Amino acid sequence: MLKPKHLEEKSFSEKLDEILTKFSNTFKLDRRLFEADIRINLAYCNALFQAGILTKLESEKIKNGLLTLLKRVKYNRNLFDECRADNVHDFIESKLIQLIGDTARKLSTGRSRYEQTTTCLRLWLREEIEIISELIRRMQKSLIDSAERNEDAVLPGYNHLQREQPILWAHWCLAYFEMLKRDRERLEEVWRRTNVLPLGSGTLAGTSYEIDREAIAEELGFDGVTNNSLDAISDRDFAVEFVSACSLLMMHLSRFAEDLILYSSQEFRFIEFAEPTNPKSKKKSRSALELIRGKAGKVFGHQISILTMLKALPSTYNEDLQEEKESIFNVAETAETCLQIATLLTKNIKLNKDIMLKAISEGYLNTSELADYLVNKGAEEAQQIAEKITLHAIRQGKSLQELSLEEMQRFSELIEEDIFKALSLEQSLASKNQIGGTSPERVAEALKTAKEDLEFEEKMQDKSRFEKLFG
Known part of the structure; x- marks a missing residue:
């Protein structure tokens, strides 16, 4: 492959600089951290003022500049495309200098880019977990709704893809409700370990400035601060946990998708989706389910990628760590989209109850x-x-x-x-009356418990929003 002529005319150092600038540029990827970084800068500005490092005038000037930049980007996303910054942190710094002059440079006092990067990622990820958890809750709600709409529907249960025993449709819905419930619980655990502030850890040994880390943590909504600066700068186990939790979520969604692919096939014909007479609608629904199934594998790949990247890294910061963002962002986006699609499809499932009953009667399920x-x-x-x-x-x-x-x-x-x-079918169902069984009595109890769980979660979310708004 021929080298570009403009590179041949440059020295080794110039060539390396030019190539590395492009090679290490992450701005297109990490610019989604923009708002999180603005919030961190605002909180850190307050901390510098409280420590006596910034005057009140300097502090107000910096904060006004940050808020102006936030507003400009909000109404003109083209500012991102027009910028040649290496990353989102450089973008904010350079734009702030343009807005308020050299006073902006004081914002980096006592703070390293390493701690800023991991703090930014934690703040963004914390809120991303909340979004995914809410989408899971909505998916659970759609499963409960489908179960209640079809409380009398019965279908064959399968082992090895062979008809085994009859089950209620609601029992099938509640099986995925339980899987998603565990997924939410895992994400809550990840949120708890993510929600710790590393800012104030310096380059690796801590900071010599009188920065009140607890005050920053409180302002940004973190539960506390990290206990060791070396660990805070370099470790990304919270990111690994997030990707792992999403991998399990996607595994469950892929199984859900596969069930619906089978149930909607010509061989089964147990279910149809909205507009069943529309061939395009049918094809789109099946394509969406197949994509969910396929994208699960992509998420698993990102889990392996981030684990491999972190394997055997020496202590503190290494440039390898910037490669984590692609995996984290892609996994989060995939999980969100797949949950939205799965929820929409669940809301539009129409059961062919007669065909399901015929399959039971022909299958010697008793x-x-x-x-x-x-x-x-x-x-x-x-x-x-x-x-x-x-x-x-x-x-x-x-x-x-x-x-x-x-x-x-x-x-x-x-x-x-x-x-x-x-x-009889009625006796077959009624006999499975132990906790967790498919008898109408037990399924009704399980549905009631599931609804109560969701209502409690919704109340807790509303309470949390109220506290964030009003303290």
Whole structure:
């Protein structure tokens, strides 16, 4: 490959500088941290004033400049495209100098870029976790709504993609509700460990300036400050935990998507989405589900990427750490989008209940009920007898309920007239009445608990918003 002519005419040092400038530029990626960095700068400006490093006039000048810059970018995002800064921190610094002059340079007193970077990432990630948690809650709500709309719907439950036992549709919905509940709990744990302030750690050994770290933490909404400057500067376990939690979330969403892909296929036809007569709508719905399934693998790749990047890094800051942002940002965006799509699709699921019931009646799903019946009657080889009766029914082209009492008694004298009640769909469902089972009674209880959980979470969120606004 031929080298560009303009590079051939330059010295080694000039060539390296030019290439490295482009190679290390992260502004297109990390400019989404702009608002978080502005907030951190405002809080740090207050801390410098309280420490006597800035005069009141200098402090007000810097804060007004930061707020002006925030407003300008808000109404003109093209300012990002017009800038040649290496990263978002350089962008803010250079623009602030243009706005207020050299006073802006005092804002970096006693602060390293390393601590600024990790603080910015923690602040952004903290709020991103809150967004994803809320999207999970909405997805859970859509599952509850679907369960309540179809409280009497029954479908075959599968093992190894073979029909096994009948279950309520609501039971299926609640299975994913539980998975998502654990995903939210994991993200809450990540939020707690992320919400610690590293600002004030200096380059690696701390700062010699009288900066009140606790005051900065309180102003920015952090729960506390980091305890060790070396750890604060270099560690990214909070980022790894976030990507790991999102990997599990995406794994659950991929399984959810795969179930719906199967249930909406021509082979199953258990469900349809809104506008079922519109071929384009059908194709888009299936494409969206397949993309959710596929993007889960991409998120898993980012998890491996960030772990590999951090492996064996020496203490404190290394440039490798700037590569983490791509993984974190991509994972967050993917999780958000997939949750929004999954929620929309769930809201628009239409069940083909007759087809689901037909699949149950044709699948000999009550073989296990027959075995349970024989066990309760004292049969020593209940499972084997049940399998023989089922095989006989298959050969006769009948369902188990269509066999006569005399036919079944040929296989066991313990079988009596009450066998037909035991084999009914209603009895099959009602018999699974332990906690966690698919009986209508247990599912109704589980739905009630799930709704109460969501209502409690919503109240806690409202309380948190109120406290943020009014203290």
